[in-house]
Amino acid sequence: MQDLPAGKPVVTDTHPSLLDRTMEAAARATPEPLANTVRGLSDRMVAWLFIAPTILLLLAINIFPLIWAIQLSFTNYRANRPNEVVKNIGLQNYERILTDTDTWIAMQTTAHFVFWTILLQTLIGFTLAYLIDRKFRGHAFWTTIILVPMMLSPAVVGNFWRFLYEPQIGLFTYIVSFFTGIATTDILMLSNVKLAPWSIIIVDTWMWTPYVMLICLAGLRSIPDYIYEAAEVDRASNWRQFWSITLPMALPFIMLAVLFRGIENFKMFDMVNLLTGGGPGSTTEVASITLKREAFEKWRTGFSSAFAIILFVAVFGLANIYVKVLNRVKSR
Amino acid sequence: MSAAAHSVVEPSTTSKRVAATLVIVYAVVSMIPLFWIFATSFKTPPDSIAYPPKVVFTPSIEGYCNLFTTRTRQTAEYINSLPPATSFCDETTRKRNMVIAGPSNFLPRFLNSIVIAFGSTFLAVFLGTLAAYGFSRFKVPLADDLLFFILSTRFMPPIAVAIPIYLMYREIGLSDTALGMILLYTAVNVSLAVWLLKGFIDEIPREYEEAAMIDGYTRLQAFWRVVLPQATTGIAATAIFCLIFAWNEYAFAALLTSGTAQTAPPFIPTIIGEGGQDWPAVAAGTTIFLVPILVFTILLRKQLLRGITFGAVRK
Amino acid sequence: MSAVTTKKRRSAWPRILRRGLLENIATVVIGLGFLMLFQPFAITLYTWSFVTMLAGTVMFIVVSKFPE
Numbered sequence: 001m002q003d004l005p006a007g008k009p010v011v012t013d014t015h016p017s018l019l020d021r022t023m024e025a026a027a028r029a030t031p032e033p034l035a036n037t038v039r040g041l042s043d044r045m046v047a048w049l050f051i052a053p054t055i056l057l058l059l060a061i062n063i064f065p066l067i068w069a070i071q072l073s074f075t076n077y078r079a080n081r082p083n084e085v086v087k088n089i090g091l092q093n094y095e096r097i098l099t100d101t102d103t104w105i106a107m108q109t110t111a112h113f114v115f116w117t118i119l120l121q122t123l124i125g126f127t128l129a130y131l132i133d134r135k136f137r138g139h140a141f142w143t144t145i146i147l148v149p150m151m152l153s154p155a156v157v158g159n160f161w162r163f164l165y166e167p168q169i170g171l172f173t174y175i176v177s178f179f180t181g182i183a184t185t186d187i188l189m190l191s192n193v194k195l196a197p198w199s200i201i202i203v204d205t206w207m208w209t210p211y212v213m214l215i216c217l218a219g220l221r222s223i224p225d226y227i228y229e230a231a232e233v234d235r236a237s238n239w240r241q242f243w244s245i246t247l248p249m250a251l252p253f254i255m256l257a258v259l260f261r262g263i264e265n266f267k268m269f270d271m272v273n274l275l276t277g278g279g280p281g282s283t284t285e286v287a288s289i290t291l292k293r294e295a296f297e298k299w300r301t302g303f304s305s306a307f308a309i310i311l312f313v314a315v316f317g318l319a320n321i322y323v324k325v326l327n328r329v330k331s332r
Numbered sequence: 333m334s335a336a337a338h339s340v341v342e343p344s345t346t347s348k349r350v351a352a353t354l355v356i357v358y359a360v361v362s363m364i365p366l367f368w369i370f371a372t373s374f375k376t377p378p379d380s381i382a383y384p385p386k387v388v389f390t391p392s393i394e395g396y397c398n399l400f401t402t403r404t405r406q407t408a409e410y411i412n413s414l415p416p417a418t419s420f421c422d423e424t425t426r427k428r429n430m431v432i433a434g435p436s437n438f439l440p441r442f443l444n445s446i447v448i449a450f451g452s453t454f455l456a457v458f459l460g461t462l463a464a465y466g467f468s469r470f471k472v473p474l475a476d477d478l479l480f481f482i483l484s485t486r487f488m489p490p491i492a493v494a495i496p497i498y499l500m501y502r503e504i505g506l507s508d509t510a511l512g513m514i515l516l517y518t519a520v521n522v523s524l525a526v527w528l529l530k531g532f533i534d535e536i537p538r539e540y541e542e543a544a545m546i547d548g549y550t551r552l553q554a555f556w557r558v559v560l561p562q563a564t565t566g567i568a569a570t571a572i573f574c575l576i577f578a579w580n581e582y583a584f585a586a587l588l589t590s591g592t593a594q595t596a597p598p599f600i601p602t603i604i605g606e607g608g609q610d611w612p613a614v615a616a617g618t619t620i621f622l623v624p625i626l627v628f629t630i631l632l633r634k635q636l637l638r639g640i641t642f643g644a645v646r647k
Numbered sequence: 648m649s650a651v652t653t654k655k656r657r658s659a660w661p662r663i664l665r666r667g668l669l670e671n672i673a674t675v676v677i678g679l680g681f682l683m684l685f686q687p688f689a690i691t692l693y694t695w696s697f698v699t700m701l702a703g704t705v706m707f708i709v710v711s712k713f714p715e
Contacts (some may be wrong), residue, residue: 046466046470046552046555047466047469047470047472048466049462050462050463050466051463051467051472051478054459054462054463054482054522054526055463055478055482057459057515057519057522058481058482058485058519058522058523060519061515061516061518061519062488062493062519063485064496064500065493065496065497066488066493066496068496068499068500069492069495069496072495072496072499079495079498079499079502098693098694098696098697101690104690107684107685107693108685108686108687110685111684111685111686114685124358128355131351131354131355132355134343134347134348134351134352135342135343135348136348136349136355137352138352139352139355142355142356142359144629144630144633145359145363146355146358146359146362147629147636148362148363148366148626148629149365150640151576151626151628151629152366152580152625153579153580153582153597153621153625154580154582155580155582155586155597155601156580156582156596156597156618156622157365157366157369157618157622159600159601159614159618160365160368160369160614160615160618161365162609163372163609163614164368168381168383169381169382169383169385170385171364171365171368174383174384174385184383206362206365209362210362211640214637214640215637215641215645218637218641218645253645256641256644260640263487266489267489267490267492269489269490269491269582269583270582270583274582288489288490288491288583291489291491291492292491292587295491295495296498296587301495301499304495305495305496308489308491308492309492310697311489311492312488312489312492313697313700313704314680314681314697314700316484316487316704317677317680317681317700317703317704317707318487318681319483319484319487320480320673320707320708320711321674321677321707322487323480324670324674326641326642326644327644329641329644329645330644330645
């Protein structure tokens with residue numbers, strides 16, 4: 001510490017460059033006996049050399065395109081007509097998207113999808129975690145079995161669900177008709193306007209309930225036994241224990257799972273694109289599908305860039321909250 | 333331990349039994365679609381569309397034959413004029429009044445998947461290990477902000493990223509190339525790699541490297557000879573997570589590749605036979621595609637929680 | 648942020664501008680933006696949802712730099 005220039009604050013905004021600050025800080029963070037080695041040029045370079053490639057890659061593949069998209073969102077550019085004159089039209093794209101009934105309805109479709117998947121996955125996932133936490137014999141094995149669907153490719157497996165949903169020959173329709181008595185030919189999971197959204201919700205729930213379950217299980221296991229023991233001494237009923245200990249203490253974990261699923265399902269594309277492609281009509285046209293249609297079918301690049309920025313801001317807002325919850329869970 | 337406390341830590345036998353039953357029922361039901369994929373891959377096309385759905389059937393590898401080949405319909409006279417069938421696939425195809433016309437696109441697409449998944453995993457883990465070490469051992473200014481920035485890139489909606497990436501790749505000639513996809517997947521995976529590996533490297537005591545450096549190792553030597561060997565488990569787990577992501581990815585692949593660099597996920601749904609989707613062939617492709625993931629899931633089961641929470645939740 | 652700057656600021660920093668409280672407000676604003684984006688009742692609310700989310704997100708990033 002004493003080697004640092006006297007009178008100069010270590011970290012201020014007037015400090016010359018990020019590089020210098022990185023190196024100074026790297027040196028400071030290292031214990032005294034090593035300080036001299038770290039202060040040598042090669043070791044200062046290490047911290048920077050190690051982090052820089054990742055940052056540069058992300059700048060090139062994520063941030064630069066993002067800035068480009070922001071710039072395009074103020075224009076009427078069309079990617080399939082690269083030679084046409086590009087006009088700057090200010091906020092018109094944003095205005096059009098945010099006053100357009102169709103995109104509004106796409107958002108409501110997304111909301112419907114996000115709401116029901118999260119509700120079902122949280123209820124089933126938490127219940128499963130609670131049951132597995134009873135630690136019956138073989139629970140580790142069955143946990144692994146349950147986890148399998150979430151590791152698979154949503155696209156490849158989602159595609160196969162189309163077969164299960166086939167009206168006449170599909171296994172899903174057969175089982176449903178077996179239990180309800182409705183003729184298999186009447187169960188049109190993918191082409192009935194009322195059923196199509198649910199066909200996606202079912203596959204998503206099947207696939208991602210294990211995810212919620214796994215995080216909830218971690219939450220339940222993070223509750224120390226002595227709290228229950230103390231509650232037992234106070235003769236608190238199982239019901240009370242659940243509401244006043246189990247649920248509140250597992251809540252940050254549940255939040256973590258809900259936020260992550262919320263973000264993922266908000267931008268859901270794979271499954272919807274393969275199962276229904278947004279149809280019948282536009283009943284399952286979630287935001288990502290609208291965006292894909294605008295960008296890669298109608299080629300309204302400027303317009304779709306603005307839409308992409310809107311989705312990005314929404315996701316970024318949630319990501320901030322997610323990381324906040326993540327840090328809270330981490331400190332447990 | 334008192335009787336009361338015992339009942340908490342160790343749930344009663346009845347409650348265990350009820351719990352076990354419910355969990356096993358859920359597990360078995362959730363396995364049905366996967367079992368059905370596997371079963372369908374060994375059915376003949378008529379068996380696959382039978383009503384009621386056939387659970388007991390004579391297995392056949394026709395689905396796998398159809399997955400790897402393209403076939404053309406021919407007249408009976410032409411088929412009879414051919415030399416005798418040399419393989420099972422040949423024979424089955426001829427029974428359906430068709431002949432094998434050549435290999436299908438499945439194998440090249442599958443190889444694309446392998447090249448892109450392994451290439452991007454290698455790069456992401458390489459970059460991620462370096463950055464994670466940097467963040468773990470040095471006090472980087474604005475570390476929290478940089479880490480958040482790195483993580484936030486993973487949350488970007490793929491379609492939103494695909495629009496400018498499409499334009500950018502068109503400009504620099506990376507459209508529909510394996511290299512372009514590798515770079516893109518690396519960028520998505522590196523965020524996971526940095527966060528996961530930072531957790532793993534944080535767990536390695538600093539004292540090890542410090543001791544090594546007092547013995548005359550430079551920082552780089554200490555990193556290479558002391559930290560890396562200690563971090564192998566973490567690096568392996570991270571690599572598997574990256575591999576699974578790149579292997580499963582669909583949105584970028586579907587939008588940015590169409591031919592030479594197309595991976596298996598956008599290809600499998602396009603496998604069609606005569607009069608619609610050839611489900612046994614799709615099931616066969618899906619089975620081949622899923623088996624590696626099943627193996628990796630079992631290998632990873634102890635690290636799954638860490639992987640899906642970016643290393644934040646460890647137990 | 649270094650410990651030095653945090654310590655220096657804490658004395659002069661007004662209580663109302665603490666990080667925890669403001670972060671919660673920003674979280675609520677982001678959540679509100681989402682409700683506006685998702686609700687099926689009034690298109691005016693939908694129109695202004697983007698600005699609300701943007702404001703909430705910017706606020707969140709700014710206040711997360713404030714001392715605890």
